[in-house]
Amino acid sequence: MVGNAIYDPCFxxxxxxxxxxxxxxxxEHKAGFTLxxxxxxxxxxxxxPKSPRPWxxxxxxxxxxxxxxxxxxxxxxxxxxxxxxQTRSPPxxxxxxxxxxxxTGKLWTVTKIRYTQTPGKELPLKVIGRERVAVKAxxx
Numbered sequence: 001m002v003g004n005a006i007y008d009p010c011f012x013x014x015x016x017x018x019x020x021x022x023x024x025x026x027x028e029h030k031a032g033f034t035l036x037x038x039x040x041x042x043x044x045x046x047x048x049p050k051s052p053r054p055w056x057x058x059x060x061x062x063x064x065x066x067x068x069x070x071x072x073x074x075x076x077x078x079x080x081x082x083x084x085x086q087t088r089s090p091p092x093x094x095x096x097x098x099x100x101x102x103x104t105g106k107l108w109t110v111t112k113i114r115y116t117q118t119p120g121k122e123l124p125l126k127v128i129g130r131e132r133v134a135v136k137a138x139x140x
Contacts, residue, residue: 008069009055012041021072026139027056027064035057052102053132063087063132065098073097075115085112094128108135 005020017040024032057065065083072080082100099111114129 007035010035011139012135017041027058027137038084052104052140053100054102054140056139057098057110057135058137059133060136061087062136063096063098063112067096073115073125075113075127078113078127081113093135102135108138109133110135 010020010022011024013019013034014022016034018037020035020037020041021032022035026031053067055067061063063085065085067083068081072082074080079099079101081097083098085096085098087096089138094114097113097115099113101111103109109132112129112131112133113127115125115127115135
């Protein structure tokens with residue numbers, strides 16, 4: 001947190017124990033800024049994740065997707081939507097999200113969901129499309 005702004009995620013710099021880089025976006029060639037810490041971060045010995053959890057995902061159709069932070073949208077009968085996507089879809093074609101069920105290999109794929117919301121209501125969300133799509137690039 002800087003002032004009243006929250007920057008998430010920030011990344012530890014191995015060369016500087018008392019600094020992190022925030023607001024970076026390699027998919028947009030945005031370097032971010034260095035935030036000096038009052039004291040070094042505590043050492044962390046976390047186990048690697050069991051499944052891939054990319055930070056930014058670019059799909060073959062040009063959509064860019066990032067993990068939800070906080071509450072994730074829920075559609076009955078589906079796991080929580082893990083990633084929100086910025087798409088080039090025309091207005092009225094719904095929102096897009098990813099389930100986060102990455103299949104790795106020579107070509108990575110993931111399930112993309114298109115959904116709509118009833119005007120004036122938060123729930124229920126309605127699925128209007130579901131497809132397995134190719135991943136063009138990802139950042140971990």
